[in-house]
Amino acid sequence: MDAATKQRLQQIACEIRLGAIEGTFHAKSGHPGGSLSIAEDLAYLYFQEMKVDPSNPKWEDRDRFVLSKGHTAPALYAALALKGYFPKEELQKLRHIGAMLQGHPDMKHTPGIDMSTGSLGQGISAACGMALSGKYRNKDYRVYTILGDGEIEEGQVWEAAMFAAHYHLDNLCAVVDNNGLQIDGKIDEVMSSYPIGDKFAAFNWHVICVDDAHDLEALEKAFNEAKTVKGKPTVIIQKSVKGKGVSFMENQVSWHGTAPNAEQYEQAKAELTAQLDALSK
Numbered sequence: 001m002d003a004a005t006k007q008r009l010q011q012i013a014c015e016i017r018l019g020a021i022e023g024t025f026h027a028k029s030g031h032p033g034g035s036l037s038i039a040e041d042l043a044y045l046y047f048q049e050m051k052v053d054p055s056n057p058k059w060e061d062r063d064r065f066v067l068s069k070g071h072t073a074p075a076l077y078a079a080l081a082l083k084g085y086f087p088k089e090e091l092q093k094l095r096h097i098g099a100m101l102q103g104h105p106d107m108k109h110t111p112g113i114d115m116s117t118g119s120l121g122q123g124i125s126a127a128c129g130m131a132l133s134g135k136y137r138n139k140d141y142r143v144y145t146i147l148g149d150g151e152i153e154e155g156q157v158w159e160a161a162m163f164a165a166h167y168h169l170d171n172l173c174a175v176v177d178n179n180g181l182q183i184d185g186k187i188d189e190v191m192s193s194y195p196i197g198d199k200f201a202a203f204n205w206h207v208i209c210v211d212d213a214h215d216l217e218a219l220e221k222a223f224n225e226a227k228t229v230k231g232k233p234t235v236i237i238q239k240s241v242k243g244k245g246v247s248f249m250e251n252q253v254s255w256h257g258t259a260p261n262a263e264q265y266e267q268a269k270a271e272l273t274a275q276l277d278a279l280s281k
Contacts, residue, residue, distance in 0.1 A: 001220050004046070009216050012082060013043040014276045017245045018269065019078025023094035023101070025265040030094065030103065033255035035075035035276045037179045037213065037240040038146055042079040042220050045144055049089060054084040057111045063141050064130045065114045067175065068123025069148035070104040071257070077101050077110075085112035121154030123147070124174060128164050130232075131172040142227070150182025151189045158203065164233040165204035172233040173226045174205075177213065179242035181253045196237050206234040213240035245272055 016039040024030035046052065050063035067076050074094060081088045086100065093099035100110055114130070117123040127145035134141050151157065164172055176196055184190050193199070197207045206229045208222045219238075226234040227230030242256070243249030246268040260268055 003219050005215055009043045009047060010038070011276060011279045012047050013039040013081075013214075013216075014245065014279060015044055015082055016075055016078040018272045018276070019081060019088070019091050020074035021246070021260065021265065021268045021272065023074040023077060023091045024259040025262075026092040027095035027103075027259060029166075029259050030074050031071040031257045032074065032246075032260065033181070033242040033249060033252070033257075034069060034148060034177065034179065034256055035072040036178050036244045036246060036249065037242050038072060038075055038175075039244065040214050040216055040219060041146060041175060041177075041238075042075055044216060044223065046079050046083050049221070049223055050144065051141065052083070054080075054112065058084060061141055064114045064127070064143040066112075066123045066127040066130070066143070066145040067105055067117055067126070068145050068174075069120065069151050070117030070123060072146075073101070073103065073105050076105060076113075080110075083112070086110070097200040119180075120148070120151040121156035121160075122125060124157055125160040125163075125171060127174070128160050128167075128169060131164070131169040132167055134171055135167070135169065141171070143169075143172050144175070145172075146177055148182065149176055149178045149180065149187050149193060149196070150190070152176060152193050152196065153187075158199075161200060161203040161205065161233075168231050169233045170230050174225070174233065174235045176235060176237045177240050178237055179240045180252070181242045181256065183253075183256045185253055197235075200235045200237075204232055206232050208234060208236045210236055210238040213238035214244055245275065247271060 020035040065265040107113045131143040
């Protein structure tokens with residue numbers, strides 16, 4: 001990755017974080033912590049990796065993206081707005097009655113959403129279906145899905161994992177966002193899913209581990225490797241920081257599903273704006 005591309009994607013990730021904070025503040029509800037931890041993923045996928053066309057959201061040959069951890073929709077909405085699927089002003093209407101952006105992704109009313117998600121564990125199953133359909137129809141699109149590390153406590157995730165391996169879905173790439181925290185606390189205390197990689201390997205997935213989910217060069221290497229894998233699906237297990245980019249939110253489980261108040265909003269916005277300004281120099 002050249003320096004200019006890296007800088008551009010870092011700026012986009014920062015803008016995604018700003019959008020997620022904007023949305024949850026105006027909604028007075030939502031899930032900022034896990035939204036902030038996947039900003040680099042969304043920046044890389046939507047602005048570097050995936051074949052998509054905001055002017056034609058239902059383009060048949062587009063790559064597909066499923067946010068299996070659907071509660072982190074504020075980050076996805078911010079990415080879609082930046083990409084041009086809808087005006088950025090919609091972010092301030094998150095969760096408002098009659099507005100486009102619901103608390104969880106809604107494929108019927110929001111351009112760019114490939115699957116309605118929210119009930120944890122179901123998103124990856126839908127992604128498997130999309131990937132299998134592509135295989136049957138000899139399409140060359142790829143399917144990407146992001147899961148939470150708390151989400152993979154759901155049994156349906158492992159049924160989907162078994163399905164994906166059985167049907168050799170090498171056009172499917174899953175990302176497990178391992179920020180270590182879920183709504184009730186640390187995942188290794190609530191219901192440990194460790195070692196995550198060994199479990200996916202046992203289901204015959206190709207496993208890639210990324211030590212820093214906020215390192216865009218590491219993400220590029222992982223996603224490029226995933227495209228070379230034949231005959232089996234790939235999972236990228238990334239170590240991330242919940243609340244990344246906002247000092248008082250980082251690694252704090254309380255920010256799983258709490259919206260910032262006015263003072264916190266101003267501080268978060270100031271910190272992220274300062275980061276964006278620094279990246280622009």
